[in-house]
Amino acid sequence: MAQYSSSVDEVFAALADGTRRSVVGALGRGPASVGDLARSTSMTLPSFMKHVHTLERCGLIHTSKSGRVRTCTLDRQRLGVIDGWLAEQRKVWEDRTDRLEQFVIANPEEAS
């Protein structure tokens, strides 16, 4: 449970940065090299690499090297961590709405 929680922390933290969200967005269109991704920012390569490492550490992207080119690939399933958490929240809200409806049905005089 602690491991799950820490993993969710990492994914949310990784996405709390516009550059990293842009990388995730760009990789949604298909794998890309670190060089190409960096060129679309105004960053130096070493600064950009820190963002790549953060995304890789939390599993949102994978990278592989062929010759001098490092290619990044998005792991869409990892974004499911956030989808899953949001789905849990919606379940709580729906359960609450159901309970409120049942209360109103059972106590019409108090609701009027």
Added chain:
Amino acid sequence: MAQYSSSVDEVFAALADGTRRSVVGALGRGPASVGDLARSTSMTLPSFMKHVHTLERCGLIHTSKSGRVRTCTLDRQRLGVIDGWLAEQRKVWEDRTDRLEQFVIANPEEAS
């Protein structure tokens, strides 16, 4: 655009912590006092208040004081910031899948 981006940063950052996600989860069941919320953690009230302030600053919760009791209320719409970002990503993936399908239809010999 910078303001939107910074606001998205703040919501993701606020949710990159298990205690704050628990507060959001608890408030999904209805408003609650800071005291009651703090008691469900093993934190001191001052430490817990820092989390409350973080959630309030990014707009995920609102608080109001009546006498000595501060009550927290969830702003579900604020979670829509994350839902919206995830929806944008899905749109990118679907567009990519559509393009791949169109390519295969247009070039059956290359896909076989």
